[in-house]
Amino acid sequence: VLAFFALFAASLLARAVHLQVLDKDFLNQQADKRHLRVETISAHRGTVTDRNGEPLAISTPVDSIWANPRKFATAADSIPKLARILELDQQTLMRRITRSMHKEFLYLKRHLSPEQARQVLDLKLPGINVQREYRRYYPASEVTGHLVGFTDIDDQGQEGLELAFNHWLAGESGAKRVLKDSLGRSVENVASINPPRHGKDLRTSIDLRIQYLAYRSLKSAIRSHDAKSGSIVVLDVNTGEVLAMVNQPSYNPNDRSQLYPERYRNRAITDIFEPGSSIKPLIVASALESGEYRPSSVVDTAPGYVVVGPKKIEDSKNLGRVSLTTILARSSNVGVTKLAMALQPDQLWGTMAQFGLGTLTASGFPGESAGSLIPYNQWRPINQATLAYGYGVSVTPLQLAQAYAALGSNGERRPISLVALDTPNEGEHVVSKDTAVAIRRMLEEVVRPGGTGTKAAVPGYRVAGKTGTAWKFSTGGYSEDEYISIFAGLAPASKPQLATVVVIDEPRGELYYGSDVAAPVFADVMSESLRLLAVPPDALPARDADSIMQAMSR
Numbered sequence: 096v097l098a099f100f101a102l103f104a105a106s107l108l109a110r111a112v113h114l115q116v117l118d119k120d121f122l123n124q125q126a127d128k129r130h131l132r133v134e135t136i137s138a139h140r141g142t143v144t145d146r147n148g149e150p151l152a153i154s155t156p157v158d159s160i161w162a163n164p165r166k167f168a169t170a171a172d173s174i175p176k177l178a179r180i181l182e183l184d185q186q187t188l189m190r191r192i193t194r195s196m197h198k199e200f201l202y203l204k205r206h207l208s209p210e211q212a213r214q215v216l217d218l219k220l221p222g223i224n225v226q227r228e229y230r231r232y233y234p235a236s237e238v239t240g241h242l243v244g245f246t247d248i249d250d251q252g253q254e255g256l257e258l259a260f261n262h263w264l265a266g267e268s269g270a271k272r273v274l275k276d277s278l279g280r281s282v283e284n285v286a287s288i289n290p291p292r293h294g295k296d297l298r299t300s301i302d303l304r305i306q307y308l309a310y311r312s313l314k315s316a317i318r319s320h321d322a323k324s325g326s327i328v329v330l331d332v333n334t335g336e337v338l339a340m341v342n343q344p345s346y347n348p349n350d351r352s353q354l355y356p357e358r359y360r361n362r363a364i365t366d367i368f369e370p371g372s373s374i375k376p377l378i379v380a381s382a383l384e385s386g387e388y389r390p391s392s393v394v395d396t397a398p399g400y401v402v403v404g405p406k407k408i409e410d411s412k413n414l415g416r417v418s419l420t421t422i423l424a425r426s427s428n429v430g431v432t433k434l435a436m437a438l439q440p441d442q443l444w445g446t447m448a449q450f451g452l453g454t455l456t457a458s459g460f461p462g463e464s465a466g467s468l469i470p471y472n473q474w475r476p477i478n479q480a481t482l483a484y485g486y487g488v489s490v491t492p493l494q495l496a497q498a499y500a501a502l503g504s505n506g507e508r509r510p511i512s513l514v515a516l517d518t519p520n521e522g523e524h525v526v527s528k529d530t531a532v533a534i535r536r537m538l539e540e541v542v543r544p545g546g547t548g549t550k551a552a553v554p555g556y557r558v559a560g561k562t563g564t565a566w567k568f569s570t571g572g573y574s575e576d577e578y579i580s581i582f583a584g585l586a587p588a589s590k591p592q593l594a595t596v597v598v599i600d601e602p603r604g605e606l607y608y609g610s611d612v613a614a615p616v617f618a619d620v621m622s623e624s625l626r627l628l629a630v631p632p633d634a635l636p637a638r639d640a641d642s643i644m645q646a647m648s649r
Contacts, residue, residue: 138266139229140250141294143243143257145303146336146515151243152257154229154250158212159205164195166222173220180214181207205248206230231257235303237345238310241361242301242513245348254359256299256513258461266294298515300336305329305624309339312619313597317343320602320612326363327620328496330594332585334519335500335509337458338593338624340364340493363492364463368598370495371485372426373563373581373609376534377498378483379419381446382434383530390533393418396429403480408432423561424540426547428484435483436476443479444471449525450498450508452490457510466490485565496596499583502538502559503591506531535559539588551582551614553622555632559591560584560617562609567601577601582613586621587633595621 143152160181174192178185181204188203195201205228207215212225231246233239244255252261268291309327317325322343329339346358353359360366382388399413410429414421422430435443448454453468467489469478481487490498493511501508507522538559541548548562563581566573580599585591597613597620606612 138268138291138293140231140246140266141264141296143264143297143299145299145301145306146338147302147304148298149303150234151239151299151301151303152231152233155232156209157206157228157230158209159226159228160203160207160212160215161224161226162192162201162203163199163222163224164192164201165199167192167220168196168222170220170222173218176218177203177215177220177223180211180218231348233348235306236347236349238307238341239301239303240346240348241342241359241363242299242340243348245354245359254461255361256297256460259459259513260297264294264297267292300331300338300512300515301340302338302627304627305339305620306341308623308627309620310341310345312616313341313343314345316599316612316616320599320604320606322599322603322612323601324362325597325599326366326492327598327616328363328492328596329620329624330496330500330511332500332503332591332594334512334516335497335522336512336516337493339620360462361460363598364458364460365491367464367466367489367491368579368600369486369488369565369568370490371563371565371579371581371609372428373495373561373583373596374485374488374490375423375426375431375483376502376538376561377447377450377452378431378435378443379423379537380450380502380526380530380534381438381443382419383533384446384526385438385442387437388419388434390419390537394422394430394433396422396427396433399429401429401432401480403432403436404475404477406477406480408480408484420537420540423537424543424546426541426562431483432480435479440471440474440479443482444468444474446526447482447488449523450501451494452488452498456491456493456497458493458513460513463493464491466494485563492596492598495581495583496594499585499596500591500594501525502531502534503585503594504531535585535588535591538584542584547610548582548584548614550610551584551617551621553586553618553625555635556586556622556625556630557588557634558584558586558618558621559588560614562614564607564609578607580607580609580612582609582617584617584621586625587630589633592628592630593621593624595624 139154142150144150174189175185178188216225229250242255244257245253246257247253252258313325313327325343327341331338340363342362346353393416395416396414400407400409408428410427414425414427417430447468453466455463455465478487497511505528506524506526508525509522510520538561539557540546541561542552542558548560551558551560561583565579567577567579580602583596585594595617597616599612602612
């Protein structure tokens with residue numbers, strides 16, 4: 096008996112020596128293979144904010160449930176409980192798992208709330224694991240949806256600024272080595288392989304306050320006029336920054352069921368239209384730049400029409416001999432056509448191109464359209480004539496706003512920026528300061544009594560702007576009952592700070608002119624925006640101006 100126990104003890108000792116000394120490395124390797132795993136450390140995406148730091152897109156932590164189908168097979172009877180928590184169909188979940196038995200990783204459901212993930216882990220099922228990820232959330236929802244865009248389920252930018260600045264916003268995941276128990280749960284962090292690199296924040300040029308104003312006014316106008324769609328762009332004249340850009344109909348990027356192109360495309364940058372009479376100030380600017388005309392020049396529009404080739408271009412009535420100011424204030428097609436026809440095609444085309452027509456605005460926004468400006472060597476006389484009142488040329492709302500901003504900055508066209516700037520980008524002089532100032536003075540008459548844009552007036556401020564109403568092109572020619580209503584303008588006219596363009600597509604009803612549909616929206620947005628930015632009024636009555644000066648001197 097003693098010999099037996101001695102032999103047994105010796106065998107145990109020999110086995111222990113064999114395991115702890117001779118086979119130590121092999122067994123450690125086998126243990127590591129079974130219990131040590133490399134886990135991904137998710138990096139969160141950079142935050143997108145407006146120019147004042149208000150969040151437009153943020154990443155919130157969520158949990159995703161994944162499974163090792165081979166290990167989970169031993170607990171297949173728990174599928175009903177698991178499916179109920181994950182809000183999945185039992186049969187569908189069963190089929191997904193059984194078809195993936197050759198895999199070691201299978202997502203069951205992604206982006207769950209922490210509470211749902213905790214309920215799953217409380218089941219203590221073999222092969223069921225949780226992975227921390229981040230989900231994008233957009234606090235302003237549809238107010239900034241078209242501009243900010245959205246990401247996919249893997250947090251990669253798919254549209255808007257999320258796509259344009261994906262390289263800046265996206266982080267780089269890290270990795271760590273962890274020790275797991277037999278159920279696949281993490282027990283201990285063993286080592287950090289490489290830390291995550293989180294995405295950088297993006298401060299946009301948008302002022303969320305003005306964005307809300309523009310969104311509210313545009314939505315109200317679309318409903319009031321039963322219009323198909325609409326866009327508003329507000330630019331800082333002195334920097335080229337986009338302070339607001341909204342479209343209707345809009346969409347909520349937090350709701351993935353709304354993510355289809357017809358809803359999420361940014362019409363203000365991607366859609367083109369013929370600008371109608373809103374292009375006339377650029378034609379007059381070209382005439383002044385030619386040296387053949389002065390602000391005091393007179394054009395004879397009698398007998399109220401002009402014939403160019405096969406087309407008869409008419410005014411609503413015979414205005415006779417009128418000044419350039421009256422041509423804009425009364426929106427004379429005959430007057431502006433005679434101006435355009437008196438210019439050399441290359442000179443007229445060159446001015447339009449310098450204002451940015453037919454070229455990208457340098458915004459960098461995905462899918463931006465360059466519009467259309469036919470080369471002058473392909474023009475016929477009718478092309479030159481119709482260009483004068485906005486047909487045969489196509490622009491985006493952003494392009495038109497950039498052109499008006501150039502008039503507001505004394506003839507300097509600045510690149511468009513969707514990112515907040517510390518210093519303005521260097522611009523390009525397209526017309527002289529004298530020409531820009533003269534055009535602004537003429538455009539003030541458009542908004543005053545007797546002009547076509549009186550409904551765009553802003554109390555306390557001088558406004559320079561132009562209405563536009565264009566027939567829409569359809570199959571077989573221009574439609575006579577589908578219109579685009581436009582108003583583009585600057586304020587305050589004495590020293591412009593903001594350039595705003597309002598475009599309403601297919602207003603239905605008795606009112607469809609830009610003066611009735613788009614001009615009031617411009618006035619609403621501009622009046623509130625100037626107040627928010629504390630821009631001093633430049634058209635106060637004398638008594639009010641004296642009161643302000645006295646208050647400031649106290």
